[in-house]
Amino acid sequence: MPYPKVTVVGAGQVGATAAFLLVSKGLADVVLLDVAEGLPQGKSLDMMHSRSVELFSPTVVGTNDYADTQGSDIVVVTAGLPRKPGMSRDDLLAANAGIVRSVVAGAVAASPGALILCVTNPLDVMTYLAWKESGLPTQRVFGMGGVLDSARFAYAIAEETNKPMGSIQAVVCGAHGDAMVPMPRHSTVEGKSLVDVVDQSRVEALCERTIRGGAEVVALLKTGSAYYAPAASVVRMVQAVLGDTKESLSSCVYLSGEYGIRDVYVSVPAQLGREGVVSVTEMDLNAEEIDALRESAATIAASIEALGLRG
Ligand code: APR
Numbered sequence: 001m002p003y004p005k006v007t008v009v010g011a012g013q014v015g016a017t018a019a020f021l022l023v024s025k026g027l028a029d030v031v032l033l034d035v036a037e038g039l040p041q042g043k044s045l046d047m048m049h050s051r052s053v054e055l056f057s058p059t060v061v062g063t064n065d066y067a068d069t070q071g072s073d074i075v076v077v078t079a080g081l082p083r084k085p086g087m088s089r090d091d092l093l094a095a096n097a098g099i100v101r102s103v104v105a106g107a108v109a110a111s112p113g114a115l116i117l118c119v120t121n122p123l124d125v126m127t128y129l130a131w132k133e134s135g136l137p138t139q140r141v142f143g144m145g146g147v148l149d150s151a152r153f154a155y156a157i158a159e160e161t162n163k164p165m166g167s168i169q170a171v172v173c174g175a176h177g178d179a180m181v182p183m184p185r186h187s188t189v190e191g192k193s194l195v196d197v198v199d200q201s202r203v204e205a206l207c208e209r210t211i212r213g214g215a216e217v218v219a220l221l222k223t224g225s226a227y228y229a230p231a232a233s234v235v236r237m238v239q240a241v242l243g244d245t246k247e248s249l250s251s252c253v254y255l256s257g258e259y260g261i262r263d264v265y266v267s268v269p270a271q272l273g274r275e276g277v278v279s280v281t282e283m284d285l286n287a288e289e290i291d292a293l294r295e296s297a298a299t300i301a302a303s304i305e306a307l308g309l310r311g
Contacts, residue, residue: 003029003058004242007111009103010078011040011062013224014119016078017041017231023058026158027239030060031069034079040064073112076128076234079103080120085218088292092121097307098119100126104133115241115276118252121235123176124300125307127252127265132309138254140276145176145268146250147233152213153182156206160198163189171212171215171283173187173268174296180267181292182207186283220255240272241246247272253270258282259290261297268293 006022008015011034017069024047040062046059049237061068069075080096107114116134118127118141127143134141138204149172157168170186176179183196184203191311196204209216226285240247248269258280259268271278285293304310 003027003167004073005029005031005071007033007057007072007075007107007114008077008078008244009033009069010080011036011043012078014230014234015076015078017042017227018119019043019060019124021231022238023047023236024050024054024056025235025239025264026056026058027235027242029058032060032074033064033066033069034062035064037064047175050271056063066106068111069107070110072107072114074117074238075107075111076117076119076238077103077107077126078119078234079124079163081160085222086245093125093303093307094123094243096120096126097136100129101133104130108134108136114140116141117234117237117241119230121176121210122303123307124252124267125175125303128254128304129307131254131265133206138256138277140270141235141254142265142270142277143176143181143238143252143265143267143295144230144234145252146172146269147236148158148230148249149176149210149213149267151229151233153187153206156209157187157189157194160202161189171250171269173283174266174293175253175300176267177299178211179296179299180211181289181296182210182290183283185286185289190220191203200268237259237272240286241274241276243247244274245272246278251277253277253280255280259285259293259297261294264297264301264304265298266293 006028034040044062131141154170171183187194269281
């Protein structure tokens with residue numbers, strides 16, 4: 001059986017790390033594409049040099065030409081400018097919109113049957129833009145935000161409780177940015193709700209730490225932004241799709257009335273499978289949680305309006 005084909009556009013920190021994880025875990029043949037000449041080719045060659053050490057079977061090829069991406073099952077879009085210290089995700093909006101438009105046009109022309117997984121920030125708006133530009137059904141275009149935010153929440157919870165990672169289920173919904181909505185009541189430690197395990201003041205501190213997670217990394221790195229956890233989160237989603245697992249992962253998906261939210265891409269738990277977004281898993285949210293999610297979605301809607309993407 002041939003491996004599925006995954007194209008990763010953007011051979012920077014996130015894209016290259018995701019590509020390496022995809023091949024080294026034996027999940028897919030990867031095409032790594034970038035506008036920078038030599039960059040995707042060099043990184044791919046470097047990865048292939050590790051093949052006899054890591055003993056993985058799939059291949060990774062670097063290119064600057066969308067013709068090489070033909071017939072991809074999934075196109076992961078990481079092309080863009082990364083966030084610099086002091087720069088908000090929204091500062092990136094205009095710059096990355098032009099990049100995402102051109103990437104999606106090139107990728108869909110070469111692989112009309114592909115799913116698109118958007119990673120470029122500001123994530124929720126870029127995913128909406130990718131959907132609009134692609135002309136594809138909403139089920140086939142989605143974004144990586146909630147998995148990463150949930151992973152950061154899980155890390156904070158594990159640090160606080162000293163419980164093994166495997167015993168923690170963390171859920172973060174909403175915009176991928178300062179307006180994200182950690183869901184402590186729906187997050188569990190050894191099957192018990194976080195709010196029953198940790199004091200309210202500590203729960204708030206953990207949520208704060210989660211929201212600041214990306215900025216904390218940016219401040220420490222000085223140049224560039226996080227990439228190991230983002231790349232791992234991409235791979236987690238790709239794995240669910242390729243394996244057709246239909247597991248529920250907090251994903252940036254199109255909502256058409258769920259939670260009273262319409263015509264916005266925002267992270268909520270959704271089942272992922274070979275067709276893309278199989279269904280949105282409706283959580284049993286209380287009034288406060290619904291309000292928070294709607295407020296968060298409203299911040300995304302405002303950016304979508306600002307870019308003139310609706311209609
Ligand atoms: N087509 C293809 N590649 C492009 C294009 C384009 N039009 N424009 C830029 N790129 C490439 C750059 O050449 C660079 O190699 O995208 C890559 C981005 O890599 P990095 O600058 O290392 O950024 P990275 O840290 O990987 O983040 C990528 O993911 O998490 C988000 O906020 C982050 O939007 C950013 C994206």
